[in-house]
Every structure is written in C-alpha cells, then in structure tokens.
Amino acid sequence: MHTSxxxxxxxxxxxxxxxxxxxxxxxxxxxxxxHSTTLNNKLRVIVIPKHTAPVxxxxxxxxxxxxxxxxxxxxxNYGFAHLFEHLMFEGSENVAHGMFDRYCSSAGGENxxxxxxxxxxxxxxxxxxxxxxxxxxxxxxxxxxxxxEESLVAQKSVVLEEINQNVENQPYGKFGYTLNRLAFTSECxxxxxxxxxxxxxxxxxLDDVRSFYETFYRPDNAVLLLVGxxxxxxxxxxxxxxxxxxxxxxxxxxxxxxxxxxxxxQQHSIVHDTIPTPTLFMSYHTEGxxxxxxxxxxxxxxxxxxxxxxxxxxxxxxxQQIAAEANMWIDDRHYTSLATMYTIATNPDxxxxxxxxxxxxxxxxxxxxxxxxxxxxxxxxxxxxRMAKSYQRVGSIADEAAHQALFFDDPxxxxxxxxxxMAVTADDIHRFAQTVFQENNLVRLDxxxxxxx
Numbered sequence: 001m002h003t004s005x006x007x008x009x010x011x012x013x014x015x016x017x018x019x020x021x022x023x024x025x026x027x028x029x030x031x032x033x034x035h036s037t038t039l040n041n042k043l044r045v046i047v048i049p050k051h052t053a054p055v056x057x058x059x060x061x062x063x064x065x066x067x068x069x070x071x072x073x074x075x076x077n078y079g080f081a082h083l084f085e086h087l088m089f090e091g092s093e094n095v096a097h098g099m100f101d102r103y104c105s106s107a108g109g110e111n112x113x114x115x116x117x118x119x120x121x122x123x124x125x126x127x128x129x130x131x132x133x134x135x136x137x138x139x140x141x142x143x144x145x146x147x148x149e150e151s152l153v154a155q156k157s158v159v160l161e162e163i164n165q166n167v168e169n170q171p172y173g174k175f176g177y178t179l180n181r182l183a184f185t186s187e188c189x190x191x192x193x194x195x196x197x198x199x200x201x202x203x204x205x206l207d208d209v210r211s212f213y214e215t216f217y218r219p220d221n222a223v224l225l226l227v228g229x230x231x232x233x234x235x236x237x238x239x240x241x242x243x244x245x246x247x248x249x250x251x252x253x254x255x256x257x258x259x260x261x262x263x264x265x266q267q268h269s270i271v272h273d274t275i276p277t278p279t280l281f282m283s284y285h286t287e288g289x290x291x292x293x294x295x296x297x298x299x300x301x302x303x304x305x306x307x308x309x310x311x312x313x314x315x316x317x318x319x320q321q322i323a324a325e326a327n328m329w330i331d332d333r334h335y336t337s338l339a340t341m342y343t344i345a346t347n348p349d350x351x352x353x354x355x356x357x358x359x360x361x362x363x364x365x366x367x368x369x370x371x372x373x374x375x376x377x378x379x380x381x382x383x384x385x386r387m388a389k390s391y392q393r394v395g396s397i398a399d400e401a402a403h404q405a406l407f408f409d410d411p412x413x414x415x416x417x418x419x420x421x422m423a424v425t426a427d428d429i430h431r432f433a434q435t436v437f438q439e440n441n442l443v444r445l446d447x448x449x450x451x452x453x
Contacts, residue, residue, distance in 0.1 A: 081115050092141040145210050268444045
C-alpha cells in the first residue's frame with residue numbers, strides 16, 4: 001500500500017480477473033489482536049500474534065524521511081535519510097562490518113529497508129526461534145553511533161552509483177527529481193527527491209551523519225513491531241531486555257511545518273529522455289494520507305486505471321489507440337499528496353498535447369457525470385482482494401501497522417481501512433474529481449524522446 005514511485009511506474013499493467021458483481025464480504029479480512037506498550041525510553045512496542053507459520057517479522061520504523069532533511073541544522077543534507085538506510089547495514093557497536101546480513105541469512109532469515117519522504121523502515125523475517133537475534137541486531141544499531149569513516153566513504157559511493165543508474169541513466173529516472181522541484185517551493189521538504197542531492201551526499205562528513213543520527217535515530221522517534229509466532233508477554237519482555245537500556249539523546253525531534261502555499265499549480269515542463277515515444281505525466285495536488293480524501297483518491301485511481309475496462313485504458317489504449325499504456329497512482333505523503341497519471345504514446349508522431357486532451361476528456365466526463373455504481377463496486381472488490389492478500393504475510397502486516405502507529409498512533413487502524421474504503425460513495429468520488437482535477441492544481445511533465453533515441 002505504500003509503493004515506491006519506481007515500482008509503480010514499471011509494474012505490470014492491466015492484469016484482469018473476474019470480480020463478482022456484488023461487493024465482497026468484509027469477512028475476507030479478519031482482524032488480528034494488537035498489543036502495545038511503551039518502554040521508559042519512549043520506544044513504542046507493538047506485538048501482533050499470528051501463529052499460522054513459525055516465523056516472526058521484526059520491524060523498526062523511524063519517523064524520518066527526506067521531508068525532515070535540513071531540519072537538524074545542517075546546511076546541506078538532502079539525501080541523508082536514504083544514505084542512512086545504507087549506513088545502518090554497515091555494522092554497529094557489536095556487529096562487525098558485513099556481518100549484519102550474514103547473521104540474518106545464516107539464521108534462515110531475510111531483511112531489507114526502504115526510505116520514503118516521511119519514514120524509514122527496517123524489517124527482517126526470521127524463524128520464530130531466532131527472534132532474539134533480530135532484536136539484538138536492531139537494538140545494537142539503535143543503541144549508539146558506530147559508523148566508521150571507511151563505511152561512510154563506501155556507502156556514499158554506493159548511493160551515488162544508485163542515483164547514476166536509477167536517475168541519470170534510467171528511462172523516466174528524472175521524473176521524481178523534476179516533479180518535486182516543479183510541484184513544491186524550494187523551502188518545502190517535499191521539493192526534493194528522496195535520493196537527494198549528489199553534492200550534499202558526496203560532501204557529507206562523519207560529523208554530519210552523526211548529527212543526523214543523534215537527531216532522528218532515537219527510541220522516542222521509532223516504533224518496534226513484532227508480528228507472527230510470538231506471544232505478547234514474551235514480546236514485551238524481549239523488547240525491554242534488548243531495547244530498554246537505550247537512552248534518548250535529549251534532542252527534540254523537529255517536525256517541519258507544511259503550508260498549502262508550498263504547493264505549486266499550473267506548472268508545465270518538458271524533459272528530453274532516452275525513450276521511444278512521447279509520455280505525458282499529470283500530477284494533481286491532493287491532501288496527505290492522514291486525510292480521508294486519500295481513501296477516495298485510491299478508489300478513483302482504481303476506476304481510472306485498473307484493468308482493461310478502466311476509464312483511461314478503455315479510452316486511450318483500446319478505443320482511440322493513441323496510448324500503449326495509461327495508468328494512475330496516488331503518491332501519498334504525510335502532509336500533502338499527488339494524484340499522478342501517465343500515458344505512453346503508441347508512436348513517435350503522437351504529441352503530449354494529444355495525450356493531454358484525451359486524458360482530460362476522461363477526467364472531464366467524471367467531473368461532469370460522476371461514476372457508475374458498478375465501477376465503484378469493482379474498485380472496492382479490487383481493494384479488498386489486494387488488502388486481504390497482503391495481510392497474509394507477516395512482513396506486510398508489520399509494515400502497515402508501523403505506518404498506522406507512526407502517523408495515527410493506532411496500529412489497529414490497519415484493520416479498519418477496509419471499512420473506510422467500503423464507506424466511500426459515488427458522490428464522494430464525484431466531489432473529489434470536481435475539486436482536484438482543476439488546471440490550477442495541475443503539474444504537467446512532457447517526456448519527449450531524444451533526437452538520437
């Protein structure tokens with residue numbers, strides 16, 4: 001549910017399946033018991049038992065993303081949140097360089113992490129009898145700054161190469177950088193990409209990253225999730241054993257203010273890229289993911305782009321045949337979001353203006369006439385099916401519960417999401433389209449093929 005931009009752009013499109021006419025039963029998603037406590041150091045601990053398999057997910061979520069960069073007094077730290085995601089695997093006080101992954105894989109587990117605009121998530125899935133290993137690994141890297149100069153140098157190189165591959169030399173790789181700078185004012189934390197600024201990354205020092213760590217990597221700025229084959233009492237006892245001794249730095253974690261004036265509408269830019277045909281991106285400003293509006297936006301996104309019967313696909317791909325792909329996603333962020341759609345032209349002679357006219361015609365039909373009930377039912381069925389499938393995995397449960405704990409202080413809210421989706425009406429969709437799909441709210445990007453593409 002919190003999918004990265006790149007995976008959404010390049011995911012397989014228009015997978016069709018038959019849904020029943022009536023809305024699926026709520027019973028396909030069974031709520032799990034959610035137990036929580038807070039340690040003396042203000043670390044929130046959440047245990048969600050799920051005994052269907054002898055595995056457990058150990059997840060630590062920090063309330064820091066690229067939106068928070070520069071808020072700890074550093075003059076240039078765009079990209080530090082993502083850089084830290086890499087650095088935290090480089091070793092800690094009692095875990096030697098290169099041993100974090102080895103310990104985990106040797107125990108039959110797997111681990112990874114990701115960074116967004118608003119949070120950084122570390123997670124691993126282990127056999128349940130290895131849970132103490134996971135807690136020791138996570139607590140050791142939360143317990144104190146232990147990054148060495150050689151690790152910083154190595155990971156700066158890795159991150160810079162990642163930017164080189166995924167941004168500079170990837171089709172559509174410049175989309176995120178360009179969109180954020182166009183859609184938001186320069187003083188806004190959403191005005192730069194999660195990858196950050198190559199100059200800031202290259203010039204970062206050990207003192208710079210230590211300051212960032214001490215500001216944000218603290219127990220009271222984090223949530224610990226234990227999901228799977230674990231009893232709540234044991235989970236809380238182990239959390240106290242491994243994390244209870246960790247002290248807070250005493251620094252007040254800054255939360256930069258967001259103002260609607262940070263949004264920039266009626267923006268249009270052209271990007272030349274190594275692509276075969278023109279591609280149009282259209283992003284409309286909408287509310288952040290703490291607003292109920294984002295639930296409406298997700299359903300409308302499904303109506304517009306999920307499957308071959310969706311509005312955008314049927315009109316642009318099937319009927320007019322001017323687009324090879326037509327898709328939409330909600331780039332959801334804490335304080336403000338972007339409802340983004342793109343269309344890839346079928347041939348080089350099709351212009352972005354033609355794609356724009358065809359896309360806005362689809363949107364105008366919803367603004368004028370709203371949607372049909374069958375479209376709403378199908379979208380809700382898709383949402384419910386995807387959510388039910390996701391909640392079969394302990395890692396996905398931990399990820400969603402951590403998100404709900406960080407931003408709503410209510411991890412159990414994850415099991416109420418389906419009711420929120422089901423409560424959306426056709427009138428809600430109609431009002432959203434009339435409010436959001438306005439030209440003064442639009443950021444448009446035309447990606448055109450290089451002359452030598």
